[in-house]
Amino acid sequence: MVANRTAPAFLEYAANMMARFEYRTLTLAQRGLLYSMRLECWVNQFLPESAEVLARILGFDPAEIAAELPYVMPFFEVENGRITSPDLESYRHRVEGIRERQAQGGKAGAAKTNARKTRADTGVSGNPGKPSGNSTSNPRVSRRVSVESFNPNLNPSPSQGGDVGGIEAAGVSDFTLTPDWEVER
Incomplete structure (x- = not known):
């Protein structure tokens, strides 16, 4: 506007x-x-x-x-x-005041947003103790979770010798524990 x-x-x-x-x-x-x-x-x-x-x-x-x-x-x-018209002029001044306050609020909001972007680009954090910028300073540790760990009925025991996802589960307690396991056939 x-x-x-x-x-x-x-x-x-x-x-x-x-x-x-x-x-x-x-x-x-x-x-x-x-x-x-x-x-x-x-x-x-x-x-x-x-x-x-x-x-x-x-x-x-x-x-x-x-x-x-x-x-x-x-x-x-x-x-x-x-x-x-005094009542229309009064209304006009009220509307102009509202619009002025909205413009000032928008400028203040833009300044905050731009300040955050500037801090993120320079690596300066606005919150002490929290890392800023990219997440290389605090790498995320991924965790492997399987559907079977949530439903014990889907996790066949080695004595049952069940087939999980086309892989024989006999002798393996949980095939999601390590990514480099091998199944003996």
């Missing part, structure tokens, strides 16, 4: 807006104007205070905008000739 890009949408709970007396007393045309202005404020952060210029921006009749504008203004603030 591009760092300078604003959030593409705002979250609004319908019940919060519908519970406001200011909203409930608006006509259908006024509600349309309200939401047209809110959407413009989200995208452009402000609208001009002039009803004529506002009408051109919104694409509506200037007389209709001028007549309905006073009814929707309780949802907005005017400063220096600009109409802004």
